[in-house]
Amino acid sequence: MPVTFIESHYCLLHDMGDDHPESPDRLHSISDQLIASGLELALQYQDAPPASLAQLKRAHNDDFVDSLVAKSPKEGKVQLDDDTFMMPHSLNAALHAAGAGVQAVDTVMKEQSLAAFCSVRPPGHHANASASSGFCLFNNIAVAVCHALEQYQLKRVAIIDFDVHHGNGTEDIFKHDDRVMMFSSFQHPFYPFSGDEHTNTNSVNIPLNAGIKGEEYRSMVSPWFDTLNTFKPEMVFISAGFDAHREDELAHVMLTEADFEWLTQKIKAIADEHCNGRIVSMLEGGYALSALGRSVVAHLKALL
């Protein structure tokens, strides 16, 4: 079965300004590298629908969702935190980014595809139940996981977040939900300065020192796979951020495409063993444009 690539032109319209690293060019770079690699021909393409408010409210507080929708500006911009803004198209982009994850779950659960990758923005993993932050409006992966838990009654799902920043919003949303086990590796101490407290029994965090290279990274995250084999997930979700790439200047971890390919292969082996290969992967960070495109190609090659 093919791998499905889910996108939306609305995600290209959210633009926080020329000097903001979370730019529409990120998605163009991914598309360009897919074409250049020839991988484009191996994928099945889908357009993302918008998430419904009810789908968003499974992961977020009702008041937060309603207030974010109400804040959407007709012109100009609304500031949500130091570096997160809503412009006239941002709400639509965020709705379609979250909707991509919901559709990815449906596509994989209905066996129309083995795995699905959502090439969407804004990213999501810093948004918690009641707040947007760190470039994230809604928590896309959390909305997708909630859809899998509620619509398909799954009992055990794993989230692997290899973005260079701690997936603090996702961890917070699921901290009391034993159906979810979360794995996050992240540079520390670094934005958002969380994840080393080890307070949640269903999260396995690996803080990374600045400057760490691929070989050491691989040995540090290897214990995840023993835990995953014991947990036996019924579906595997990936918060796929590629800002731990050595060319990415937003952080200081020195991974390469080969490391992302290795990690994806390890995750795929878990999914193949325990859940018929069911994987939903959602783009999070990754701001060095060429490295981002090449890394997504490596990630998708490993999923295929």
Ligand SMILES: [Zn+2]
């Ligand atoms: Zn990040």
